[in-house]
Amino acid sequence: DAKTTQPNSMESNEEEPVHLPCNHSTISGTDYIHWYRQLPSQGPEYVIHGLTSNVNNRMASLAIAEDRKSSTLILHRATLRDAAVYYCILRRGDSNYQLIWGAGTKLIIKP
Amino acid sequence: DVKVTQSSRYLVKRTGEKVFLECVQDMDHENMFWYRQDPGLGLRLIYFSYDVKMKEKGDIPEGYSVSREKKERFSLILESASTNQTSMYLCASRTPGGDYNEQFFGPGTRLTVL
Numbered sequence: 001d002a003k004t005t006q007p008n009s010m011e012s013n014e015e016e017p018v019h020l021p022c023n024h025s026t027i028s029g030t031d032y033i034h035w036y037r038q039l040p041s042q043g044p045e046y047v048i049h050g051l052t053s054n055v056n057n058r059m060a061s062l063a064i065a066e067d068r069k070s071s072t073l074i075l076h077r078a079t080l081r082d083a084a085v086y087y088c089i090l091r092r093g094d095s096n097y098q099l100i101w102g103a104g105t106k107l108i109i110k111p
Numbered sequence: 112d113v114k115v116t117q118s119s120r121y122l123v124k125r126t127g128e129k130v131f132l133e134c135v136q137d138m139d140h141e142n143m144f145w146y147r148q149d150p151g152l153g154l155r156l157i158y159f160s161y162d163v164k165m166k167e168k169g170d171i172p173e174g175y176s177v178s179r180e181k182k183e184r185f186s187l188i189l190e191s192a193s194t195n196q197t198s199m200y201l202c203a204s205r206t207p208g209g210d211y212n213e214q215f216f217g218p219g220t221r222l223t224v225l
Contacts, residue, residue: 041218043218087154103152104153
């Protein structure tokens with residue numbers, strides 16, 4: 001199975017943009033890229049997903065490299081409430097349910 | 112407000128005990144999932160259920176079983192708890208179909224087996 005690799009932790013200042021990288025060099029052509037985040041003492045929550053094109057929603061943007069071997073989650077203006085563990089996940093294209101979770105990046109926001 | 116609830120936030124059991132973890136969702140979702148979460152490993156799928164009375168093994172089903180008698184409820188059963196089953200257990204649900212795969216998670220149950 002394809003897997004994802006993320007930095008263990010990152011720090012950022014409040015109200016600045018944050019770029020969270022993810023490598024998935026063994027991704028297959030039909031695998032979707034999903035991002036979830038887990039706030040302290042909560043279950044994970046969906047952030048964004050994409051296949052080939054860059055995606056935007058109210059929470060974040062997802063930039064996918066042209067070769068799809070990496071992607072970047074962009075938080076445009078981080079707040080203290082964005083402090084969480086962010087997971088880059090692959091969803092197998094031949095599976096409607098199987099999410100392959102990485103170990104995640106702990107994002108620390110400094111006031 | 113959509114909700115997935117789990118019966119306990121914290122649970123302490125002894126080795127060999129039978130343990131039931133309950134999950135209830137109020138979104139009328141067909142699919143439900145049980146994961147365990149361990150430090151440095153992300154989430155690993157134990158079992159999932161397509162619909163009532165249907166179940167399939169995930170990546171780490173050994174030592175676990177599940178039950179789905181009603182659409183809103185999905186139970187995880189540890190037949191004989193062991194110390195290596197000490198973990199955070201997360202339940203999730205979703206509506207299947209399309210490329211959209213948002214799973215809604217409960218708050219988790221931290222199980223300690225002594």
